[in-house]
Amino acid sequence: MYVPKEVEIIEVGPRDGLQNEPIPISSAKKKQLIRRLADCGFSRIETASFVHPKWVPQMSDAEEIARFSQELGLTYLALTPNMKALERAIFVHVPQIAVFIGASETFNRKNINRSINDSLTEYKRLIERAKKAGMFVRGYVSMAFFCPYEGAVSLEQVRNVCESLIKFGVDEIDIGDTNGQANPRLVYERFLKLQELFQETSFVAHFHDTEKMALANVIAALQAGITKFDSSIGGLGGCPFSPGATGNVATEELVNMLEKMGCETNLNVDLLKQLSSFAKSLSSR
Known part of the structure; x- marks a missing residue:
């Protein structure tokens, strides 16, 4: 078995893990979580999302969280789904931003109410603006294996989105098993082909644990040569537009295994x- 000497784990709990929680979580508790995560040694943490509070109320304190992350000296990521969100992130000096797009047309429309082509048109301008501001840009490709609305997602669908994002100048691409339906064989073959x-x-693997195969999928991705993985402390997370999807692979379990x-x-x-127990206490699910 191939085991790399070292991997990078990017913690996404403060954003992806908490964004869909129905009960408001105070900024103070979010800051406590981020500070304690920083103490664990992370080089990168996704801490905020500049989505309009109407759509994601849990992320309404994005500027405050970004400034706090800056004060801690963190290299942190923030989600910026449109130009207005990007300008907010630039104003508070966010170092790394992320855009997201579904490889599945139906999911993309349900998630952000736009076609894939419309999303790519906006992201071309957005990424150009972000690069001029000196930002590191991550491109999330959601539903890269299976979609709850369309079923199996083809390599060609994923390839087309990746190709556009790469042309636009993203620094890394995050391939997401958003609804947790991938299996180790598919993961291995898809990452091998994409590379x-x-x-x-530079590819990142993002697994959810719906079918309890997230750790096995990590092993498969390792065999394909992937050395960057997202995870969420306590296994927090989920997606409101992916029925039945559970949280991300748990950081503590992933690190323990590796x-x-x-x-x-x-x-x-x-x-x-x-x-982990503190993180789980923030969730009402």
Whole structure:
């Protein structure tokens, strides 16, 4: 079995893990979570989303959270789904931003009420503006394996979206098993092919644990050469437009597995295990 010497774990709990919680979580508790995550040794944490509060009330304190992340000296990511969101992020000096688009047409329309082509048209301008501002840009490709509305998502669908994002100048592409229906064989084959198609591109794997295969899918992605993974402390998360989807792969479980395999994460697994209970206490699900 191939085991890389080191991998990067990007914590997405403060954003992806909490954004769909129905009961408001105070900024103070979010800050406590982010501070404790920083103490665990993360080099990157996704902490905020500049989505309009009408659509994602839980992220209405994005500016406050961004400034706090800046004060901690974190390299942090923030979601910016449109130009107005990007300008807000630029104003508070966010270092890394992320845009998201579905490989499935139906999901993209349900998630952000736009076609894939319309999304790409806006992201071309958005990414150009972000790069001029000196920002690192991540491109999320959601529903990259299966879609709850369309079924199996083809490699060609994923390839087309990746190709456009790469042309626009993203720094990395995050391939998402958004509804947690991927399996290790498909994960291995898809990542192997994507890296063959886009040899200069840095890919990140993003797994949800709906079918309890997230850790197995991580192993499959490792075998395909992927060394960057998203995870969420306590396994928090889910997607409102993906019926039945559960949370992200749990950070503490992922790190524990990798470290026992002899793969360095540069994270403190004992602190992560302690933090997990606090993270879960923030969720009302």
